[in-house]
Amino acid sequence: MSREDDLLLTGSVAFDAPVPLSSVEAEYSEILRSQLAVPTYAGDGTVPALTGVEFTDPDAWWDCGVWFGILHTLETIARRHSRTLSANASFASDGRGRGHLLVDAGGHFHLCAEGDDAESHRTRMCTSCLHCYPPHADGTFEVAEESENDTVRLSAASAGPFTNFLVHCDDHGEVACPPSHKEALFRREQHLLEQHTPHPLPLGAVAASDVLGQDCLNHIAFAARQLRDARYYVRQAGMGGGAVRPRNEARAAARRALAELPELPPEQLTELLLQLLVEQHAGR
Numbered sequence: 432m433s434r435e436d437d438l439l440l441t442g443s444v445a446f447d448a449p450v451p452l453s454s455v456e457a458e459y460s461e462i463l464r465s466q467l468a469v470p471t472y473a474g475d476g477t478v479p480a481l482t483g484v485e486f487t488d489p490d491a492w493w494d495c496g497v498w499f500g501i502l503h504t505l506e507t508i509a510r511r512h513s514r515t516l517s518a519n520a521s522f523a524s525d526g527r528g529r530g531h532l533l534v535d536a537g538g539h540f541h542l543c544a545e546g547d548d549a550e551s552h553r554t555r556m557c558t559s560c561l562h563c564y565p566p567h568a569d570g571t572f573e574v575a576e577e578s579e580n581d582t583v584r585l586s587a588a589s590a591g592p593f594t595n596f597l598v599h600c601d602d603h604g605e606v607a608c609p610p611s612h613k614e615a616l617f618r619r620e621q622h623l624l625e626q627h628t629p630h631p632l633p634l635g636a637v638a639a640s641d642v643l644g645q646d647c648l649n650h651i652a653f654a655a656r657q658l659r660d661a662r663y664y665v666r667q668a669g670m671g672g673g674a675v676r677p678r679n680e681a682r683a684a685a686r687r688a689l690a691e692l693p694e695l696p697p698e699q700l701t702e703l704l705l706q707l708l709v710e711q712h713a714g715r
Contacts, residue, residue: 437492440467442485442520442532444505449473449480450512458504467491468501481508486520498522502532502540509538510588510595510608516540535560537590539610555593555610572617580623585615598622640710642693642703650688657681 522529596615
């Protein structure tokens with residue numbers, strides 16, 4: 432008996448025309464590693480080409496994310512090589528039927544549960560399609576502000592009669608290919624936050640402390656240590672005199688840090704101060 436979120440997919444997925452294996456080496460390796468999808472081939476093997484995959488293992492119960500990862504790989508192959516997908520497969524879970532795997536007119540997979548209108552899935556009008564990841568509630572893809580970073584870009588990608596939006600990163604390749612511009616913006620911000628932001632700050636991709644420079648940060652750290660020492664002496668009965676020297680050294684270090692501050696307009700210095708305060712409170 433499997434867990435509630437485990438799935439079993441049986442049947443086949445096919446491309447309308449074979450795809451040379453030499454052009455999909457990375458994706459083909461992912462399919463083989465999954466050990467769930469059995470590739471099917473065309474020709475006599477002299478010029479190997481992939482025609483699709485079959486799901487035949489009756490004991491291949493896996494978390495739904497594993498199955499959706501395989502389907503996403505097949506979608507990627509079809510999109511990059513202008514192939515049309517077709518599916519003759521069905522899902523099951525704990526002995527219950529989950530429905531059939533369909534492909535919409537734009538080449539995305541959908542789960543058509545029992546009683547669903549298949550045509551609504553094929554025209555992207557459904558509300559329960561999987562798109563190779565779980566559905567999200569309204570408002571999930573809201574982005575208040577777009578980050579400035581030319582490394583990760585959006586572009587339109589033809590998907591049959593529809594338009595997908597490709598999120599591409601210079602460092603990581605294709606990030607996502609969602610069916611709406613709104614979600615594409617969200618996926619871009621998500622990728623920037625996870626892969627291109629030193630700290631998950633709401634004020635920018637570069638930590639404010641990085642703007643100050645290492646010399647300035649060293650002076651600040653030294654001033655903070657001296658100030659802590661001064662406060663320690665003040666708190667100890669009869670040792671107030673011991674606080675004079677570390678207090679003076681803290682003041683001197685603070686002045687050296689001030690001299691190291693970058694030349695910024697007052698409004699940028701104010702923004703920098705605000706970001707530093709956020710960083711300070713976030714680290715507590």
